[in-house]
Amino acid sequence: MKTKKLFSPAMYFCLILILYSTKIQAQKTLATLTKSQQVAGFKVASIYLNDANKPMGGRFIHEKTGFTLDLLQIESVPQVFFWVNTFPVSDMGEPHTQEHLLTTKGNKGHALNIRESMSLVTSNAFTNNLYTAYDFYTGAGVTTFYSLFEGYLDALLYPDYTDEDVSREVCNWGVTENTDKTLRIEEKGSVYNEMSTNMNNPYSLMYDTVYKLLYGKGHPMSYNFGGLPSGIRKLNAAEILKFHNDNYYLGNMGAIVSLSENEKLDDVLNKMDEILTRLNASSKQVTRSPKILPRPNPGNKEEIAIVNYPSQNEQQPGTIVLAYPPTVTLSSTEYVLLNNFLNVFAGDATTNLYKLFVNTKTKNKGIDAQAVYVYLDITEGHPVFFELDGVSVENLTKEKGELARQLILTELKKIALLKDHSPEL
Numbered sequence: 001m002k003t004k005k006l007f008s009p010a011m012y013f014c015l016i017l018i019l020y021s022t023k024i025q026a027q028k029t030l031a032t033l034t035k036s037q038q039v040a041g042f043k044v045a046s047i048y049l050n051d052a053n054k055p056m057g058g059r060f061i062h063e064k065t066g067f068t069l070d071l072l073q074i075e076s077v078p079q080v081f082f083w084v085n086t087f088p089v090s091d092m093g094e095p096h097t098q099e100h101l102l103t104t105k106g107n108k109g110h111a112l113n114i115r116e117s118m119s120l121v122t123s124n125a126f127t128n129n130l131y132t133a134y135d136f137y138t139g140a141g142v143t144t145f146y147s148l149f150e151g152y153l154d155a156l157l158y159p160d161y162t163d164e165d166v167s168r169e170v171c172n173w174g175v176t177e178n179t180d181k182t183l184r185i186e187e188k189g190s191v192y193n194e195m196s197t198n199m200n201n202p203y204s205l206m207y208d209t210v211y212k213l214l215y216g217k218g219h220p221m222s223y224n225f226g227g228l229p230s231g232i233r234k235l236n237a238a239e240i241l242k243f244h245n246d247n248y249y250l251g252n253m254g255a256i257v258s259l260s261e262n263e264k265l266d267d268v269l270n271k272m273d274e275i276l277t278r279l280n281a282s283s284k285q286v287t288r289s290p291k292i293l294p295r296p297n298p299g300n301k302e303e304i305a306i307v308n309y310p311s312q313n314e315q316q317p318g319t320i321v322l323a324y325p326p327t328v329t330l331s332s333t334e335y336v337l338l339n340n341f342l343n344v345f346a347g348d349a350t351t352n353l354y355k356l357f358v359n360t361k362t363k364n365k366g367i368d369a370q371a372v373y374v375y376l377d378i379t380e381g382h383p384v385f386f387e388l389d390g391v392s393v394e395n396l397t398k399e400k401g402e403l404a405r406q407l408i409l410t411e412l413k414k415i416a417l418l419k420d421h422s423p424e425l
Helices: 009-026 094-101 106-118 142-157 163-169 190-198 202-215 237-247 265-280 332-345 352-357 398-416
Strands: 042-049 055-062 068-073 079-085 121-127 131-138 172-177 183-188 253-259 318-324 371-376 384-391
Touching (some): 055 265, 094 163, 094 190, 131 142, 142 253, 183 190, 202 318, 384 398
Antiparallel strands (some): 042 055, 079 253
């Protein structure tokens, strides 16, 4: 009995071509994506263009968890910058403490450190006003990168450090030997020691006061994210655990990932989807939205505070800081333009405020300074800080602070009255 061929050789060859062609067309690239498109478990939020106006990255929101993935195609070793919204809730330093504990303590933290040393990894972590960041890069290739990416997220989401780790890292009592061999009891702990040193600084004390005035009582920006020594002493394991549970979840986190464009977009997103889905399966909580920063609630907008700082020299010069309240909304372009303007308005010897406060030939005789600086904050509301440094003791008064404010406002108004495209402007 003869058997029948279902396909002739020509038909079989055509079928292979059709399947192969279909596979090629299905491969996603940044250039083929559009906003709100769904791909590999993610929704496209933005496409990033390079200086040649070509796609070089994008923002993707993981649909199951809300995790934010900023993917960049850059020819470098694989690297990632994790961020977590960690709005402070007190002056006890809960955000800062998480940074010290999550990727270094407990079995998971120790295992992660060992893996790093075996995987050509360089890593870092820091805490900011509103977020905590953890980053690493590896020269061991993309497979190792994915493994460490999941390891880092696992340590951040599901730590296993102990109460003893907390005590040793945050604040505890220890015995120290004096030079004469006698013993003394003193406070110890990595977080406590770091912030005790940090707050033993006039600028830290000054800006801690300024932010409290600008944002109002109870606002996250009014708290010291690193922790005041007096607050760190009160922090306990239960409060640290609560802060972690309230903030460390995938919907409140994100990562900026840089991989070579040789790594196909579909493969990267599918791999990230697998990792995030696997990690989310360990969570008992439903998907939660990211933290939203409340509006600033400053008190008296013209309040002046004097911050005392002990010094061995009674004539030690000090600093006057003047700040605009965080009440403006700026686009990225407006932020760049304002920042550019401020840097030619206050700063080096060519700027307006340098001539007004520092230059001995042109400065106002009512106040003096050795340097003048300006800073535009990137956080919500974009407060602007003017800093007069090296001010003599006799000028560190409320009256001189008010004078400095009026002089700056007068100079700004003078510029505002200049005609567009005038030589002076």
